[in-house]
Amino acid sequence: APAAFVSKDELQGWPVIGWLSRNTETIFLERGSRTAAQRTRERLAEHLQKGHLIALFPEGTTSDGKDVLPFHAALFQSAIDAQHTVTPVALRYNDAQGHHSQAVAYIGDISLGQCLWSIACSSGITVRVRVLPTMATDNIDRRHLSAHAHHAISQALHHPERSLPGQSK
Numbered sequence: 001a002p003a004a005f006v007s008k009d010e011l012q013g014w015p016v017i018g019w020l021s022r023n024t025e026t027i028f029l030e031r032g033s034r035t036a037a038q039r040t041r042e043r044l045a046e047h048l049q050k051g052h053l054i055a056l057f058p059e060g061t062t063s064d065g066k067d068v069l070p071f072h073a074a075l076f077q078s079a080i081d082a083q084h085t086v087t088p089v090a091l092r093y094n095d096a097q098g099h100h101s102q103a104v105a106y107i108g109d110i111s112l113g114q115c116l117w118s119i120a121c122s123s124g125i126t127v128r129v130r131v132l133p134t135m136a137t138d139n140i141d142r143r144h145l146s147a148h149a150h151h152a153i154s155q156a157l158h159h160p161e162r163s164l165p166g167q168s169k
Contacts, residue, residue, distance in 0.1 A: 005024075005054075006055070006056035008028070027043060042078075054078075058150075068150055070150070071146045071149065076137075080142060088156075090129075093125060094125070104118070
């Protein structure tokens with residue numbers, strides 16, 4: 001489904017990717033103050049209220065993908081404000097043998113160029129996208145919603161073949 005991505009504000013200045021993100025529906029996450037956070041939350045809620053979708057990575061950083069890092073609960077507030085459901089999605093990158101791929105890990109001192117080169121030099125990388133059951137946002141606070149989404153994604157990554165409640169194989 002077409003969705004606007006949420007990205008850190010600094011990405012706008014990156015070569016190529018900055019240009020691409022500025023010329024798409026990317027919503028830039030302002031950081032540094034409560035006022036900036038409030039403006040971003042309002043922008044996200046407005047986008048949802050207009051019927052548009054938003055894709056965000058609530059970990060707020062990158063990892064090797066073996067585990068799910070803690071989520072930033074504040075990123076879920078806009079969905080609650082807009083009374084919009086949340087659909088968690090689990091992404092799992094595998095190598096040609098079906099094992100977790102380290103080639104896509106963009107962490108530590110690795111530059112974006114090095115990460116892209118690693119991906120380009122690897123063969124047989126596949127991504128498994130698992131769309132999980134939608135979560136209602138009424139009568140729940142952002143911390144609980146965040147925890148439920150985190151749990152669902154963790155379960156999907158650690159037990160990729162198991163069906164989750166509300167989901168068929």
